[in-house]
Amino acid sequence: METTSDFLNIKDVNTAFKINGKYYDAISHINLTVHHDEILAIVGESGCGKSTLATTIMGLHDPSETKISGEIDFEGTDLLKLDEAGYNKFRGAKIGMIFQDPLSALNPLKRIEDQISEVMTYHTKLTAEQKHNRVLELLKEVGIVDPKRTAHQFPHQLSGGMRQRVIIAIAIACKPDLIIADEPTTALDVTIQAQILDVLRKIQAENHAGIILITHDLGVVAETADRVAVMYAGQIVEEGSVEQIFNTPKHPYTRSLLRSMPQRDNQNDDLYVIQGNVPSLQKMPQIGDRFAPRIPWVKPEEHEKNPTMHEIEPGHEVRCTCYKSFSFPDQVGSVKA
Numbered sequence: 326m327e328t329t330s331d332f333l334n335i336k337d338v339n340t341a342f343k344i345n346g347k348y349y350d351a352i353s354h355i356n357l358t359v360h361h362d363e364i365l366a367i368v369g370e371s372g373c374g375k376s377t378l379a380t381t382i383m384g385l386h387d388p389s390e391t392k393i394s395g396e397i398d399f400e401g402t403d404l405l406k407l408d409e410a411g412y413n414k415f416r417g418a419k420i421g422m423i424f425q426d427p428l429s430a431l432n433p434l435k436r437i438e439d440q441i442s443e444v445m446t447y448h449t450k451l452t453a454e455q456k457h458n459r460v461l462e463l464l465k466e467v468g469i470v471d472p473k474r475t476a477h478q479f480p481h482q483l484s485g486g487m488r489q490r491v492i493i494a495i496a497i498a499c500k501p502d503l504i505i506a507d508e509p510t511t512a513l514d515v516t517i518q519a520q521i522l523d524v525l526r527k528i529q530a531e532n533h534a535g536i537i538l539i540t541h542d543l544g545v546v547a548e549t550a551d552r553v554a555v556m557y558a559g560q561i562v563e564e565g566s567v568e569q570i571f572n573t574p575k576h577p578y579t580r581s582l583l584r585s586m587p588q589r590d591n592q593n594d595d596l597y598v599i600q601g602n603v604p605s606l607q608k609m610p611q612i613g614d615r616f617a618p619r620i621p622w623v624k625p626e627e628h629e630k631n632p633t634m635h636e637i638e639p640g641h642e643v644r645c646t647c648y649k650s651f652s653f654p655d656q657v658g659s660v661k662a
C-alpha cells in the first residue's frame with residue numbers, strides 16, 4: 326500500500342548474523358512501508374526478528390559480524406549505503422529511537438538536561454539558551470510535571486516511567502520523521518504503560534511522525550497502532566490495518582497469537598498455547614512454511630512450497646495459502662489458564 330505520505334520503504338531486506346563462521350538469516354525478505362501520521366506495530370514472539378529489524382533500520386550492526394542486503398529508502402536516501410558518519414546525521418535527528426530499558430540508555434553520570442541538550446548540540450545550531458528552553462518544553466511535552474527540577478536531576482533519581490519519558494524527550498528533541506520504539510513499555514507497570522502510550526500517540530499526532538512500535542503485547546497494539554505487521558521466524562506473515570488484523574486475522578500464526586491473548590471477558594479461562602518454539606537461526610527451515618511444524622494437523626499439501634504474500638483485500642496481506650483451510654482442532658493446544 327503506497328501513498329504520497331510514504332517516507333520509509335523497506336525493500337527485500339535480509340540481515341544475517343555470523344555464528345561459528347557461518348551466516349544465518351535473522352530476518353528474510355522484509356518489505357514494509359511506513360507513512361507519516363501512523364503507528365505501525367511489529368508483533369511476534371520473542372526471537373522472531375523484531376529487534377533485528379529495528380537495529381537494521383538504525384544501522385546498529387557491526388559489519389564484520391553481520392551481512393545485510395536489500396534497500397531501506399528513507400526520504401530518498403538508501404540507509405544501507407551509508408557509512409557510520411552518514412548514519413550519524415540521521416540517527417537522533419530524523420530518526421529517533423526508544424529502547425526497552427531506559428536506565429541503560431541514559432548516562433548515569435550526566436544530568437537529564439545535559440543528556441537532552443547533547444542531541445541538539447550535535448544536530449542543530451541552537452544557542453545554549455534556546456536549548457535550555459527546548460529541554461524544558463520537551464520535558465513538559467512528555468508529561469513531566471516539574472521540568473525544571475527533572476532537568477537538574479540524574480537518572481537514578483527518577484522512576485522507571487520518568488526515565489522512559491526522558492528517553493522519549495531525547496528521541497523527539499530534533500522532531501524526527503521516524504521514531505522506532507522497541508518494547509517501550511515492557512519494563513513498566515500497567516498504569517505507567519498507558520501514560521507512555523498516550524505520550525507516544527500525542528507526539529505522533531503533533532509531529533506528524535511515523536512510529537514503528539515493536540511489541541509482543543497485543544493489548545498495546547490494539548490500543549495504539551494503526552497498522553500491524555506480524556512477524557514469525559524472521560518473515561512477515563501478515564500485514565494489515567489494526568481492524569483487519571484483530572477482526573479478520575488470516576494467517577494461522579496471527580490467529581494463534583490472538584487466541585493465546587487473555588481476554589477480559591473470557592468466560593471459561595481457556596488460554597491457547599502455541600505448541601513448540603520459534604526455530605533458532607541455525608535450524609530455520611529454508612523452504613516451506615516456517616510455521617508448519619507448529620500446526621502439524623494441517624496437511625503438507627495445504628502449505629505453499631515457497632510461501633509468498635497474497636493480498637486478500639486492500640492493505641491486508643497474508644503469507645502462504647494455508648490460511649484458506651486452517652482451523653483449530655478441538656483438542657490441540659488448549660490449556661486452562
Ligand SMILES: Nc1ncnc2c1ncn2[C@@H]1O[C@H](COP(=O)(O)OP(=O)(O)OP(=O)(O)O)[C@@H](O)[C@H]1O
Pocket residue numbers: 342343344351369370371372373374375376377378541604605606
Ligand atoms: N547479534 C546476534 N548474533 C547472533 N544471533 C542473533 C543476534 N541478535 C539476534 N540474534 C538471533 O536472531 C533472532 C531474532 O532475534 P531478535 O532479538 O531480533 O528477536 P525479537 O523478535 O526482537 O525477540 P525479543 O522480543 O526477545 O527481543 C533470534 O534467534 C536471536 O537469537
